[in-house]
Amino acid sequence: MAQIDYFFSVFSPWTYLAGDRLEQIAAKHGATITYKPLDLLTLFDRTGGVRPAARHPSRMDYRMQELERWSKHLNMEMNFKPVGYPPNGAPGSYAVIAAQAAGGGDLGALVRGIARAVWVEDRNIGEDDVLREKLEEAGFDPNLVTTGLFTGAMAYERNLEEAVERGVFGSPFYIVAETDQRFWGQDRLDFLDAHLGTL
Template identity: 65%
Template sequence: MAHIDYYFGTPSPWVYLAGDRLEQIAARHGATITYKPLDLMQLFDRTGGTRPDQRHPARSEYRAQELRRWSGHLGLPLNLKPAFWPVNPAPSSYAIIAAQAAGGGDLAGLVQSFLRAVWAENENIADDAVIRAKLSAAGFDPALADKGLFVGAETFGRNLEQAIEAGAFGAPFYVVRESGERFWGQDRLDFLDRHLATL
């Protein structure tokens, strides 16, 4: 059985556009997933990337065009100027980490609800009330928003280090443990699908 380490940032539009395709692919191949939210800005800083607000205007303009194109292609609504972006990824990431450790709910649904909140619902995923509502809607105890703070902070930092060690430099980033194959971007999910079929 293959296992996928999934590195991502909760404020990322590209992670949002991945939707639930990773989960569909994993289910098709009997693969398991470990969700590893991290601070994408620090990942960029540590691996030679450029933060979005520091990119050349030509790159920023092209990014906006690509986001619009992919949104239309995938049929996912996307606000190119969300009300709460940039946003602190730590609180939502801590909630995901705590929920993954607790089990019993829809973890993939929780992750996607935070992404949807930023890019389609204009909600602040750093707000405690939003986090609690998302936890509850996904079948988790909303008190995890408080209970998981210490472990969440520790794991959040460790996920960054593990991402760098695994060769990740952006998001979404998928690493298949058994083969070491790496896939960067929601537009590489078809290649991940094909790779899992060979294992």
């Protein structure tokens, strides 16, 4: 059984646009997923990337065109300019980490719910009430927002260090543990699917 290590930011637009395709691919191949939310902006700093706020306008204009193209292609509604972007991604990441440790719910649905809160609902994912709602909708104890805080914070830091060590530099980023094949971006999910078919 293949193992997919999924490194991502809870507020990345590309995480949102990935939808549930990763989970569908994993189910198709009998693979397991380990969710590893991380601090994307610090990852950029550590791996030679540039934070969106510091990018040249031409790059940001192209990014917007790509978001519009992909949301249309995937038939996914999207608010391209959410208020307060980028939000504080740490609390949502802690919630995902705590939920993964607790089990009992749908982790993929939780990640999608948090991303949707940013890119469709225009809500602040740094607020406990929003995260409680998303945890409950995905079948988890909403109190994980507070009870999983310490564990989540520690794992969040470890995920960043592991990402840097393993060659991750963006979000979403998928690594097949058995082969160290790396796939950056929701537009590489077809290649991940094909690779898993060879194992």
